[in-house]
Amino acid sequence: MTVRSSSSAAASAAPERAGRRPAAIRPAAVGRAVARTALGLLLVLMVLVIVRLPWIGDLGMHAATLQRLRHSPLDPGNPLVDADTPSPYYSPWMLLLGTVARVTGLSVFVVLRLAAVVGLALLVTGVWRYARTWSTHRDAPVLALLSLLLLWGTTPFLWSGFPGLTSLALTVSYPSTFTLGLAFHFWAWLTGALRRGAGWGTWLGLGALWAVILLCHQFSGVVATLGACAVVLGTRSGRATWPRPAAGLLLGVAVLWAWPYYDFFALFGAGSGLEPVHRVLYADLAARFGLVLLGVAALAARGRRDRRDPLVLFFLLGAGVVAAGWLSGHYSWGRALPAVVIPAQLAVALEAVRAGRRGVRAGWAALLAGTLAVGAWAQAGTLGYVVPHGALPQAVRDGYRPPWTGYGWITPWVGYGDVVMARTAPARRIPAYGPYTVAPGYPDFFLPDEGRRAAATEEYFAAGTPRGARRAIEREYGVRWVVDEAGTLDDAGLRAVARGPEGQVLYAVP
Structure with a gap:
């Protein structure tokens, strides 16, 4: 009968313990690596x-x-x-x-x-x-x-x-x-x-x-x-x-x-x-x-x-x-x-x-x-x-929403501080380049005549609005330009100066 010393027994058991340990910690290590890699990729994406x-x-x-x-x-x-x-x-x-x-x-x-x-x-x-x-x-x-x-x-x-x-x-x-x-x-x-x-x-x-x-x-x-x-x-x-x-x-x-x-x-x-x-x-x-x-x-x-x-x-x-x-x-x-x-x-x-x-x-x-x-x-x-x-x-x-198009195409003509007549969607982008719009594209608690400005914009683009009424609105708000996003505005008093994406038209006010 062969009797092994305690040191030899420990040495023979060491490989067994070493073989078991990676299996015990491997899921946590893999999970940690996956989480950190995922976060890194998301930050790179941002x-x-x-x-x-x-x-x-x-x-x-x-x-x-x-x-x-x-x-x-x-x-x-x-x-x-x-x-x-x-x-x-x-x-x-x-x-x-x-x-x-x-x-x-x-x-x-x-x-x-x-x-x-x-x-x-x-x-x-x-x-x-x-x-x-x-x-x-x-x-x-x-x-x-x-x-x-x-x-x-x-x-x-x-x-x-x-x-x-x-x-x-x-x-x-x-x-x-x-x-x-x-x-x-x-x-x-x-x-x-x-x-x-x-x-x-x-x-x-x-x-x-x-x-x-x-x-x-x-x-x-x-x-x-x-x-x-x-x-x-x-x-x-x-x-x-x-x-x-x-x-x-x-x-x-x-x-x-x-x-x-x-x-x-x-x-x-x-x-x-x-x-x-x-x-x-x-x-x-x-x-x-x-x-x-x-x-x-x-x-x-x-x-x-x-x-x-x-x-x-x-x-x-x-x-x-x-x-x-x-x-x-x-x-x-x-x-x-x-x-x-x-x-x-x-x-x-x-x-x-x-x-x-x-x-x-x-x-x-x-x-x-x-x-x-x-x-x-x-x-x-x-x-x-x-x-x-x-x-x-x-x-x-299917989960992607295309970005909006900008209005940089009007800047060769429209200067900083010019007033542009535009509906709500263009009005949310045009001021980014320096011009103003008649009605704000967003609710404005501090603007006392916000409702009146919105009504004037709606009247301006209405199909039956007389040209004289449009000229009066232009004078009241100092309008120099008009952006018609539909490209259907019928007014011989306006002069088309540029055409943008999606059929939009920039008009100069007389």
Whole structure:
């Protein structure tokens, strides 16, 4: 009988253990590599989209805002029409961008690309920092970012302040992206301040940052405020620390009151004009946000462990505002939907890496991976903004929305500050190049004669309007040019000077 020493037995067992170990860690390592690669590819896609800068939605509004601030930073007037009125679009961020355009001479579209780079960087680093306040696991920020981009629904929803992949591709240059990135940094900073008992300077800085967030994009500012309230309510801090946050809050209110470009507090009376536009926020909720239900289940698990969990409170506060908007008919309150979605997205990412039973964690990770795959397929049409449309599979092309055409073709004739008569769709793009339109392409709470301008535009393009009435409208608003998007305007008093895409015609006014 041969007896082996303990050292030889250990040596013979070592290969067996070495052979078993890779099989045990391989799924986690593969999953980590897949997640990081997917996030890297999505960020590369976003950078390529920024180079393209597709135009759907409010890009013209923000370009027009930069045009006015570049030409007259102290008294820019209305960004869309030739009127001396304030505008909530004149925010600290847009003032900085307008100054960059003025000093460098760069076109507003180049400056908007720079804004997109900054906004994307702020969003990525902000989510990364905020995820770190919840978990030290190295995969938590990666999964949080993937959830923020992909965990929405089976039908992409395009709206500023809603950072799904497709929506972000079309709004990354907007102030809403910059503001949401600031909000994540704000929440991370606030969480740290409450946990470690920060001093007066930190709280005053937080108050000033809160005001800047609200001034830069009011709806994202509401989301940031709800998230901050959740952090404060969920963090168990003593009453001795209350004077410092109160001082920061007062400073924030003072900054809001002192901002010279528009009256922030007057916006509380703007709801009635915004409700029809925002009613669509309450439609097709299951298709647009159905995948978020996995995050709601994760929030329920967190709530069972801690009823004062800040993410749970954040979700409940957001859901309360959105529900109140539906019940009261204040549909603009639906812009608080990111306050419902974001905490759910973060919660499921955190459950997938939470310390505890390995089987439970693996189950959450598997569910999250499958749901993210569904979300990625639902938003695959985003590839159309960087890949030739014809090269995409038909299933992907079906989810792609072609960008709008610009109005650079009118600029050889139409100068900065000229007034152009145009319907709503062209009016949303023409001011981006410097001209004004008679009626604004977007609702304008601070423009007292908005209704009259809209009625004049409708009358001008009506088929039975006499030429004399058109000439009177032209004189009243100083109209020098007319853009007829249908190419059917019959008026011998107008002279056609250029033809654009899709049959559009530029007329000179006599």
